[in-house]
Amino acid sequence: MINVKENEQLNVLNHSCAHLMAQAVKRLYPKAMFWVGPVINEGFYYDIDLGEDVIREEDFPKIEAEMKKISKDGKRISREELTKDQALEMFSDDPYKIDLISQMDGDNVVISAYRQGEFVDLCRGPHVETVKQLKFFKLLKVSGAYWKGDASNKMLQRVYGICFENQADLDTHLFMLEEAKKRDHKKLGRELDLFMMSEYGPGFPFWLPKGMLLRKTLENFWYEVHTKEGYDFVQTPIMLNQQLWEVSGHWFNYRENMYTSEIDDKMFAIKPMNCPGGMLVYKNGLHSYKDLPWRVGELGLVHRHEASGALNGLFRVRNFTQDDAHIFMTEEQIESEVVRLIQFIDRVYSMFNLSYTIELSTRPEEKYIGSIEVWDKSEAALEKACAAAGKKCKINPGDGAFYGPKLDFHIQDSLGRVWQCGTIQLDMNLPERFDLTYVDRDGEKKRPVMLHRVIFGSVERFIGILIEHFAGAFPLWLAPVQVKILPVNAEFHLGYCENLKTRLMEEGIRVEIDDRNEKLGYRLREAQMHKIPVQWVVGDGEIANNEVNVRRYGKNESRTVNADEAFAKLAKEIKNRSL
RNA sequence: GCCGGCUUAGCUCAACUGGCAGAGCAACUGAUUUGUAAUCAGUAGGUUGUAGGUUCGAGUCCUAUAGCCGGCACCA
Numbered sequence: 001m002i003n004v005k006e007n008e009q010l011n012v013l014n015h016s017c018a019h020l021m022a023q024a025v026k027r028l029y030p031k032a033m034f035w036v037g038p039v040i041n042e043g044f045y046y047d048i049d050l051g052e053d054v055i056r057e058e059d060f061p062k063i064e065a066e067m068k069k070i071s072k073d074g075k076r077i078s079r080e081e082l083t084k085d086q087a088l089e090m091f092s093d094d095p096y097k098i099d100l101i102s103q104m105d106g107d108n109v110v111i112s113a114y115r116q117g118e119f120v121d122l123c124r125g126p127h128v129e130t131v132k133q134l135k136f137f138k139l140l141k142v143s144g145a146y147w148k149g150d151a152s153n154k155m156l157q158r159v160y161g162i163c164f165e166n167q168a169d170l171d172t173h174l175f176m177l178e179e180a181k182k183r184d185h186k187k188l189g190r191e192l193d194l195f196m197m198s199e200y201g202p203g204f205p206f207w208l209p210k211g212m213l214l215r216k217t218l219e220n221f222w223y224e225v226h227t228k229e230g231y232d233f234v235q236t237p238i239m240l241n242q243q244l245w246e247v248s249g250h251w252f253n254y255r256e257n258m259y260t261s262e263i264d265d266k267m268f269a270i271k272p273m274n275c276p277g278g279m280l281v282y283k284n285g286l287h288s289y290k291d292l293p294w295r296v297g298e299l300g301l302v303h304r305h306e307a308s309g310a311l312n313g314l315f316r317v318r319n320f321t322q323d324d325a326h327i328f329m330t331e332e333q334i335e336s337e338v339v340r341l342i343q344f345i346d347r348v349y350s351m352f353n354l355s356y357t358i359e360l361s362t363r364p365e366e367k368y369i370g371s372i373e374v375w376d377k378s379e380a381a382l383e384k385a386c387a388a389a390g391k392k393c394k395i396n397p398g399d400g401a402f403y404g405p406k407l408d409f410h411i412q413d414s415l416g417r418v419w420q421c422g423t424i425q426l427d428m429n430l431p432e433r434f435d436l437t438y439v440d441r442d443g444e445k446k447r448p449v450m451l452h453r454v455i456f457g458s459v460e461r462f463i464g465i466l467i468e469h470f471a472g473a474f475p476l477w478l479a480p481v482q483v484k485i486l487p488v489n490a491e492f493h494l495g496y497c498e499n500l501k502t503r504l505m506e507e508g509i510r511v512e513i514d515d516r517n518e519k520l521g522y523r524l525r526e527a528q529m530h531k532i533p534v535q536w537v538v539g540d541g542e543i544a545n546n547e548v549n550v551r552r553y554g555k556n557e558s559r560t561v562n563a564d565e566a567f568a569k570l571a572k573e574i575k576n577r578s579l
Numbered sequence: 580g581c582c583g584g585c586u587u588a589g590c591u592c593a594a595c596u597g598g599c600a601g602a603g604c605a606a607c608u609g610a611u612u613u614g615u616a617a618u619c620a621g622u623a624g625g626u627u628g629u630a631g632g633u634u635c636g637a638g639u640c641c642u643a644u645a646g647c648c649g650g651c652a653c654c655a
Contacts, residue, residue, distance in 0.1 A: 141649055152652095197646090
């Protein structure tokens with residue numbers, strides 16, 4: 001999907017289009033007052049105060065028509081430079097502009113405004129020369145948005161749109177949006193019987209048999225690669241008492257987002273994170289420097305009371321499974337361990353054909369714990385590890401957690417959308433709070449360094465991303481049903497099919513026979529619509545020669561091959577986890 | 580939580596300004612025994628999300644509420 005913000009020409013075009021929209025809105029809603037109208041990756045928006053009035057999507061054609069009219073009139077867009085006083089004078093009846101102007105530093109600051117016809121707005125620019133250049137645009141959505149992004153402020157109306165240089169680009173973009181809609185994991189999840197939601201448990205997904213197969217395959221893969229990577233595995237309780245959450249600090253910081261319950265007069269909370277339980281596991285025994293780094297993995301089910309409006313399919317839920325691990329180590333081991341982790345994560349993402357970028361988030365300006373010296377050292381270690389692993393990393397200054405810096409992995413799906421999934425976080429807080437130690441070479445007890453890390457992030461969300469990434473057509477190794485066997489005539493060919501099925505099942509291959517009383521074309525169509533990767537058709541010809549007729553998902557062709565060869569090829573493809 | 584929208588059969592959607600709740604697919608039954616994306620016929624399926632209200636009459640209008648969707652805020 002196109003990124004408007006990063007394309008210089010489109011950036012300017014969309015910025016000007018935001019002004020064009022504002023002008024049209026002002027004509028149709030004379031009471032409208034405007035806050036800001038920036039360019040974003042997906043186009044532009046404008047935050048508007050309409051008083052009692054409301055803009056709805058059904059009003060878009062009207063606004064777009066007015067925009068077209070203004071564009072046709074072809075007024076030039078001109079820049080004016082003002083002093084602070086002049087600007088205040090010019091916008092004296094607009095509290096939003098006054099707020100903007102008074103925020104500008106110094107009394108001698110030069111303020112620029114852009115004018116097109118009767119419409120003028122404060123703006124740094126640049127803009128296109130004339131509104132005539134703004135022809136190929138579309139308003140996309142409208143929503144509420146807090147003034148200055150602060151939930152305690154009033155809500156303005158935010159209208160989104162996008163503008164291109166020609167009709168073809170606009171059409172392509174709108175087509176892509178339609179494509180994305182077709183891939184919606186909530187829609188595909190229903191069509192492919194993967195999961196369901198119920199109003200009896202908002203935000204708590206139900207996994208259906210087909211989805212469970214997908215999920216278990218993914219989890220088995222996770223255990224397999226982590227075992228090879230030297231991880232141990234644990235499972236910590238879902239529920240622990242208040243005292244533990246006080247030690248971890250969650251009771252004070254996140255209590256309103258935790259589900260609590262009283263047991264025998266004591267307060268308990270359902271875990272919103274796995275770490276405190278992990279700390280207790282570490283403290284269960286003594287640790288020698290010889291045992292470090294200790295990598296402890298847990299597919300841990302956590303519950304968080306997310307705001308109702310935040311819920312969104314599998315992307316944002318109230319219970320989810322983190323593919324968590326805590327790694328305990330000495331300070332000297334940070335860099336080599338993180339290099340190893342980056343390489344590990346790289347291998348995992350490549351299994352799904354997902355590319356990614358890494359971002360390093362550093363010490364927050366104000367809220368942080370620990371000494372600046374340790375922070376600097378940790379940040380340097382993470383950055384060095386990235387370089388050593390041969391990866392670039394973008395730096396997000398001040399975006400780290402209060403307890404440590406982190407590396408975030410942003411994956412890019414097949415539509416070019418970006419999702420933050422993996423993260424590697426150094427934690428200087430919990431080892432202290434839980435008084436973790438190891439016995440060093442010199443016999444002294446020392447404080448280990450700990451890092452949290454996830455690769456999928458949330459198993460549920462990752463599956464949602466995979467559904468959209470693959471448009472529901474999973475690679476063979478992941479597909480809930482891998483092979484559909486279709487007897488041409490169930491009466492005569494079923495026995496042979498059942499032998500094939502038994503043989504596939506013995507190898508752990510997920511297979512179904514469709515022997516319903518329907519024509520082959522009907523059953524084949526259904527198998528294709530369920531995006532089953534492989535269909536084997538069996539009739540008289542195949543049985544006579546120990547063959548199967550193989551058809552793949554999405555291919556409008558089939559090949560008749562020896563059954564043993566088909567079997568071997570399938571097994572190999574699954575074993576290799578081919579894409 | 581906030582702003583806006585939506586909610587009709589398992590799914591996708593109809594039902595003019597308030598006037599007899601309907602179709603396709605799926606399901607079920609029967610016929611058909613099928614060779615690469617839909618065989619034919621029939622049957623059943625609904626307190627129109629829920630609770631109130633207005634009206635002779637409500638899927639349609641009003642109020643409340645739940646859930647969902649698009650954003651905002653939040654995301655340890």
